[in-house]
Amino acid sequence: MRSNYLFTSESVSEGHPDKVADQISDAIVDLFLSKDPEARIACETLTTTQLVVLAGEIRCKGVYEDDQWAPGAKEEIEKAVRETVKRIGYEQDGFHWETFRFENNLHAQSAHIAQGVDASGNKDEGAGDQGIMFGFACDETPDLMPATLDYSHKILAKMAADRHSGAAPFLEPDAKSQVTLRFENGKPVAATAIVVSTQHAKGYDEGEKEAELKNYVKGVVAEILPAELLSDETVYHINPTGSFEIGGPDGDAGLTGRKIIVDTYGGASPHGGGAFSGKDPTKVDRSAAYITRYLAKNVVAAGLAKRCTIQIAYAIGVSEPLSLYVDTHGTGTVDDAKIEDAIKSIEELGGLTPRGIRTHLGLNKPIYQPTAAYGHFGRKPEGDFFPWEKTDLADKLKAAL
Incomplete structure (x- = not known):
């Protein structure tokens, strides 16, 4: 280094057009999870002059089942979208919460994706996609960011x-x-x-x-x-x-997921490439990025390193992670491989399977809209919100070494 x-x-x-899109997408995630903790959501948002467009794949009891919208569901979605824009503060001629044109193009989740992700018989819930995710922490600030x-x-x-x-x-x-x-x-x-x-x-x-x-x-x-x-x-x-x-959207179009470096570590850490907003926690792009932040932060909080990067990898439909990698950048007090072994030995992490992550962090709740502006990490955990920012694993990591 x-x-x-x-x-x-x-x-x-929060008023940047891409962040408007992120907040709308996460408003939909929260709306669906408030009705069905096992809902599946992949909601993308486009914002531009006097227009908001939703697109993506969903499944949610009481909202969208068997390719049918529940009565009043579409109206409830539009209300959530407009209230999000109103809360941000857009009441301009080029973008006004009350008068922009709205399109809802959400549709059913692919059955072929569902069969890989859903638990069935002896098969555990699989990862919602393949990919690599990174978590990071350092001692530059009290929030370890x-x-x-x-x-x-x-x-x-x-x-x-x-x-x-x-x-x-x-x-x-x-x-x-x-x-x-x-x-x-x-x-x-x-x-x-x-x-x-x-x-x-x-x-x-x-x-x-x-x-x-x-x-x-x-x-x-x-x-x-x-x-x-x-x-x-x-x-x-x-x-x-x-x-x-x-x-805002009148000056530049906004899209969900275009501010992934702002959302994470500002370029101080690698990024796996997947965005967070608009995705339910079966999508490891989101949940695995949260658990790796949690792990990295607890490594630093435990005094095991001043700087820590953790990578994890998954295959779609497979529950067990393919790899776990810890790098303390030469600042560790113990060997990095021993930290990896310590993480794997902690039973309450559930083997870092998608279900284990969701259970340990309590992710199947409507807690996501606050993450969609000013970063997903370095925030104060309060109640159910930002559970991946807790440092309650630090003593267990030290005990496992």
Whole structure:
């Protein structure tokens, strides 16, 4: 590992068109799981000027069974979609929660996929797809996340909170952030560049109003980043294009699953390629990424490493994982292979089968819409939400070594 370097991560706000799509897709996941914990959902969303389109494959008791919609189900889906956009705050001529055109193209899950995934006879539930998934944790922040991504998320989350509360009425929903930090001896020591582009009300691109917006953003950055990282040498790029009035789906089309690096580790870790939002937890793209984060975080929380990457792999329809790989990047206190063996020995993980993962983390619940903006990881576990962020496995890992 290099010890001295610059590293950058970006985030996007809840009003970014791709994040609007992600939140809509996860609203559908939550709606279906609230009615049927064994529902199957693969919901993709397209957003553009005054249009939202759903497409994908579903199966859900009380909503869609035997290729038939239950009475009122379509109307309930549309209501969930519009309420999601309303909560984000879009009431613009080019994209308004009440007046956009809506298309629902969801249809039945493939019977051939279902026969591989569903449990039957002596066959356990199989993985919903083939693929590789990665989890990561490091000791750069209290939440054991990469600092560059953690700060990028929190800048935008604070701006959104101020927009919703009325503290910053000149902000509109769409925004992006980017944080560059200089690392020395593997630790962040200075913020060299901050980039924030935010959609704004008319007139906030010139004169005193522009200055007000830029000063506000600098104040948010100062609130989020540790003071020792900021200095007169920190370079700010705030709305560098000059104007940002047209934004959201009216400014750029949005699609589910296009922000997978924002969703995970900001480029500090490999990514298997699969998106999370819009998928029920039988899809290992989602559930296995959650369990590997859980495992990596517990490895670091246990003091077994300062930095940990875990990879897991599956074949569609097969319950047992094909491989498990642990890399502590030279920071481990024990051999990486021993950590792998310790993970495999913990019975409550259920052998890391899809059913074992869902059972241990409690994933068959409507807990997903909050994940769809500001990252799936580095969040505070509360009640049923973000169970993969708990560090309750740390002592068991140490005991198994």
